[in-house]
Each structure stands twice: as structure tokens, then as C-alpha cells.
Amino acid sequence: xxxxxxxxxxxxxxxxxxxxxxxxxxxxxxxxxxxxxxxxxxxxxxxxxxxxxxxxxxxxxxxxxxxxxxxxxxxxxxxxxxxxxxxxxxxxxxxxxxxxxxxxxxxxxxxxxxxxxxxxxxxxxxxxxxxxxxxxxxxxxxxxxxxxxxxxxxxxxxxxxxxxxxxxxxxxxxxxxxxxxxxxxxxxxxxxxxxxxxxxxxxxxxxxxxxxxxxxxxxxxxxxxxxxxxxxxxxxxxxxxxxxxxxxxxxxxxxxxxxxxxxxxxxxxxxxxxxxxxxxxxxxxxxxxxxxxxxxxxxxxxxxxxxxxxxxxxxxxxxxxxxxxxxxxxxxxxxxxxxxxxxxxxxxxxxxxxxxxxxxxxxxxxxxxxxxxxxxxxxxxxxxxxxxxxxxxxxxxxxxxxx
Numbered sequence: 001x002x003x004x005x006x007x008x009x010x011x012x013x014x015x016x017x018x019x020x021x022x023x024x025x026x027x028x029x030x031x032x033x034x035x036x037x038x039x040x041x042x043x044x045x046x047x048x049x050x051x052x053x054x055x056x057x058x059x060x061x062x063x064x065x066x067x068x069x070x071x072x073x074x075x076x077x078x079x080x081x082x083x084x085x086x087x088x089x090x091x092x093x094x095x096x097x098x099x100x101x102x103x104x105x106x107x108x109x110x111x112x113x114x115x116x117x118x119x120x121x122x123x124x125x126x127x128x129x130x131x132x133x134x135x136x137x138x139x140x141x142x143x144x145x146x147x148x149x150x151x152x153x154x155x156x157x158x159x160x161x162x163x164x165x166x167x168x169x170x171x172x173x174x175x176x177x178x179x180x181x182x183x184x185x186x187x188x189x190x191x192x193x194x195x196x197x198x199x200x201x202x203x204x205x206x207x208x209x210x211x212x213x214x215x216x217x218x219x220x221x222x223x224x225x226x227x228x229x230x231x232x233x234x235x236x237x238x239x240x241x242x243x244x245x246x247x248x249x250x251x252x253x254x255x256x257x258x259x260x261x262x263x264x265x266x267x268x269x270x271x272x273x274x275x276x277x278x279x280x281x282x283x284x285x286x287x288x289x290x291x292x293x294x295x296x297x298x299x300x301x302x303x304x305x306x307x308x309x310x311x312x313x314x315x316x317x318x319x320x321x322x323x324x325x326x327x328x329x330x331x332x333x334x335x336x337x338x339x340x341x342x343x344x345x346x347x348x349x350x351x352x353x354x355x356x357x358x359x360x361x362x363x364x365x366x367x368x369x370x371x372x373x374x375x376x377x378x379x380x381x382x383x384x385x386x387x388x389x390x391x392x393x394x395x396x397x398x399x400x401x402x403x
Contacts, residue, residue, distance in 0.1 A: 006031055007099040007190065010092060012080075012115060014048040016146070017175040017206060018104035018132045019069040021182030025100075026072035026369065029361035033382055034070065035089070036375065038079040038403045046403070047077060047375045058345050061375040068352055068372075071342045075373035076382050077403035084401045086114040088383060090123045095386035098124065100186055104132040107140035117201045126199040128189045132178050136205035149174035149206040158217065160232040167232070177209040241286035242293050245323065246301040246309075253301065253309050255320040259283075265316040272300060272312070340367045376403045 011022045012035040022032045036047030045052050046061060054064030079085040092098060101120055103110070110116035110131070117129045131137060134144025147168045150156050155174070156166035181204045189200040216239075217230050230238060235254070237243035243256040257263050260282055267276040275296060279285045286293055301309050306322050313320040329335055330351050338354035340362060352369070355362060362369075379402050380393050388396075396402045 005029070008096050009033065009100040009102060009186075010035060010089070010096075010098045011101070012036075012103040012105055015050055015104065015175070016069060016172060017178040018102055018182060019048075019050075019179075020176055021132070021179035021186075022073070022102060023069050023071070024179070024183040024355075025186075027355050027359050027362055032073045033092075033378070034073050034075050034373070036075065036077050038077050038085075038400055047075075051375060057348070057350075058371065059374065062372055066372060067342070067344075067350060070372035071340075071352065071369040073373055074378040074382060075376060076379040077376035078379075079401045079403075080113040080115065082399070082401050084396060084399065088386070088388075088396070088401070089115070090120075091386045091388075092382065093120065093123045093127065096382075098127070099190065100128045100130065102130040102132070102182065102186075106143060107131060107133050107137040110137075110140075121199060124199070126193055126197060128186055128193065128199050128202070130182055130186055130202040130204065132182060132204045132206070134205065135207045137203050144206055146172040146175040146206070149210050152207055153210045154214065154217070155210065158230065158232055161234045162232060162236075164232065174206045174210040177213065178204050178206045181209050236290070236294070241283055241290050242297055244294050244297070246294075246298050248301050248306040248309050249304055251306045252323045253306050253313075253320055254323060255297075255313055255318055257286075257318055262316070262318050266313075266318055269312050269316050271304065271309070272297075272316075274300070338367075340369055342369050342371045344371055379403065 007025070007030045009022055009025050009030055009032045011018060011032060013019050013022060014036065019034070022034070026032050034048075039046045048066065050066045051061045052063050053066065056063050057067060078088055080089065093101065101115070103115055105113065105115065111119075114120075117131075120129055121127055133139075134142045134149065147156075150159075150168045150173070151166070153174075156168055159169055160167035182202075185202045185204065189202060193199060220230060221227065235243075235245040237256070240256070240258050243258075245252050245254045257266060263280070263283075263286070266272050267280075275293075279289060280293065310320060310322065324332070330339060335354060338358070340352040340354060342350050342352060344350060350371075380388075383393060383396075383402065393402070
């Protein structure tokens with residue numbers, strides 16, 4: 001049964017956006033039971049397609065791309081096209097006293113599968129219900145993935161080299177933004193329910209979430225900035241100068257001068273003293289001469305090792321960083337000291353990203369989380385909690401209502 005310190009989330013989930021959102025509940029110590037479909041005739045793979053993406057790490061149904069967003073969860077398989085499968089879901093909500101139901105199934109399928117908010121609210125009146133989709137329940141038939149969303153809301157127009165082709169961002173930020181909204185909005189609804197006793201319908205859209213991050217772009221169009229000023233700009237900042245990646249004698253360093261005061265400290269350093277010129281004194285002056293300025297800075301930094309340039313930037317209190325190779329990020333001290341981990345069935349230790357902020361529950365666990373569940377691994381044990389006996393489970397299994 002649920003309790004204030006261990007809420008129960010039932011989540012009909014696949015891909016990344018929602019699994020990442022419910023992973024954040026796992027970080028808090030909540031119980032997350034992921035629901036997947038029963039096998040589809042003629043299809044070799046079962047359940048979440050992400051199970052089969054990447055390198056196999058634990059049998060045929062747990063490949064590398066699937067693992068990280070699904071650690072610490074339980075997994076059941078239900079055929080919600082069958083009335084008995086829908087009844088099993090309702091029974092789980094009632095008997096486990098589930099607090100939250102989430103889904104990232106296309107909204108046009110909510111009613112046929114019996115997972116729409118009015119239906120599940122009739123099972124538990126104060127249920128918190130959350131949908132994630134491409135464009136929200138007002139656009140029920142629109143499918144979507146992260147890069148498609150990035151294309152739709154202009155991210156690809158903003159990313160890449162100036163004059164080059166549009167590009168997507170490296171991390172799947174539209175998916176991850178949607179997952180963070182699931183976490184934030186459900187947590188808020190839980191707080192509201194404590195005060196009001198009422199449940200809530202939450203409608204998360206990848207497109208709306210991504211568009212909500214355009215504060216430093218779209219409003220500027222109405223305040224005099226031409227579109228060309230906002231478009232993709234390589235590694236440069238569009239408003240602050242100089243901000244860029246600069247070559248060094250042995251690599252690259254990224255430096256960001258965010259104020260005239262920082263610029264003054266920079267040119268006080270002997271390495272950059274030759275840039276102490278009046279027309280560079282203000283950000284607008286540096287903007288006007290930005291191409292020239294970037295060229296001159298690159299000519300300076302390329303003469304010195306990265307460490308020497310970094311030491312100079314430290315002395316000037318200018319934010320900077322070498323360009324970290326992705327394989328080196330887990331070894332960064334602030335990452336290594338807060339990283340989570342899981343252990344595969346064969347004993348392989350898998351490092352996981354740290355939580356965005358420290359979480360007491362994870363500290364108590366030493367940062368360890370159970371490995372991502374196999375397909376249908378907990379179907380019978382979870383249904384048994386809801387009162388299903390061995391005979392009923394056998395009937396449902398034989399009828400392919402569960403797997």
C-alpha cells in the first residue's frame with residue numbers, strides 16, 4: 001500500500017521522456033511500476049522498443065540504451081486491449097492504492113485502452129494522472145520524438161555553425177525537459193492533494209515544454225532583434241562578447257566573458273594585455289568587432305598550453321573550461337563524488353549520472369540502485385499484491401492478457 005513517504009506510481013511508459021521523468025521518482029524512493037504491452041503477434045521484440053537499442057547487457061531484452069532511465073523500477077506486462085487487462089489495471093490502482101498514473105501513449109489511444117483520465121478517476125477519485133505526448137491531448141494523433149520536436153520549435157535553426165545546416169542538440173533535451181515537467185507537475189499535484197484532497201489531470205507536451213525554453217530568443221523578435229541575429233551561431237554567444245571556444249597549443253578551451261568588468265580583468269593579465277584597446281571596452285564595442293576579436297584571441301591562446309590559458313583565466317575570474325571528452329566526464333570530481341551506480345546481472349558495475357540535486361534517499365543507499373527490470377519480470381508478484389490468486393494468474397497468462 002502507498003504511504004506518504006513511499007507513493008506508488010503506475011506508468012505505461014516507453015522510449016525516454018516518461019521513463020526519465022519516473023526515474024526521478026525512483027531517486028526519491030517512490031515505488032515505480034512500469035507497464036508494458038504484451039507481445040504483439042509477428043513482432044520479435046516485446047514491450048518497450050528502447051529495450052532493444054544499444055548493446056545487449058542482460059539478455060535479449062535489456063540493451064544499453066534502456067538501462068539508465070529504468071533502474072530501480074518494477075516491470076509488468078498487460079494487454080490493455082483486453083477487458084481483463086484493463087480490469088487488472090483498475091484493480092492495481094484500487095488494491096495498491098496507487099497515487100499516480102502516467103502514460104506516454106499517444107492521446108488518441110487513451111480511451112480505447114481505458115487509460116483516459118475520466119475512466120481512471122472513476123477508479124480512484126484523487127488519482128494524479130499525467131500524460132506525455134508530442135503536442136498534448138489537444139493534438140491526440142500527432143506522434144513525436146525528440147529531434148522532431150527540436151525541428152518544430154526552432155532548436156535546429158538555433159544550433160550549428162553560422163551559415164551551416166540546421167543541427168539537433170547533442171543530448172535529447174526535449175525528452176528530458178518533458179520528463180522534468182512530469183516530475184515537477186506530479187510533485188506539485190501531490191502537494192496540492194495533501195491540502196485539497198483532490199487529484200489532478202496533467203498534460204505534458206514535448207513541444208510546449210521545449211518552446212517554453214525560448215526566453216532568450218522569441219521575445220527578442222518583438223524588441224528589435226532581426227531573426228538573423230538569433231540564428232545558429234556556432235560556439236559564440238549571441239549577446240555577450242567574447243564567448244567562444246578557442247584553440248590552444250594542445251587542445252581547446254571555452255571562455256565566456258559576461259561583463260565589462262570581466263573584460264577589464266582579462267586584459268589586465270599579461271597574456272591578453274595586447275587587447276587593451278578603447279573600442280573593446282564595452283560589450284557593444286566588442287560586439288561590433290566580434291569577428292576581429294575572436295581571431296585575435298585565438299591567435300593568443302594558440303601559443304600556450306591549455307593549462308596556462310586556464311591559469312590566466314582563473315586569475316582574471318573569467319568562467320572557462322577545457323572541452324571535456326564525454327568519456328572523461330564520469331571522472332570529473334564533482335560527478336564522481338555524486339554519481340549513482342547499478343550492477344548488471346553478470347556483475348558489471350554501471351556508472352549512472354548523478355541526480356540534479358542531492359537526494360537523501362540516494363545518500364542512504366550509497367548511490368546504488370537495482371538494475372533495470374527484465375520484460376514482465378514482476379507481473380505475477382505485483383498482481384498477487386492486488387489479490388490475484390495462482391489460478392487467476394494462470395488463466396490470464398494462458399489468455400495472453402499478461403506476460
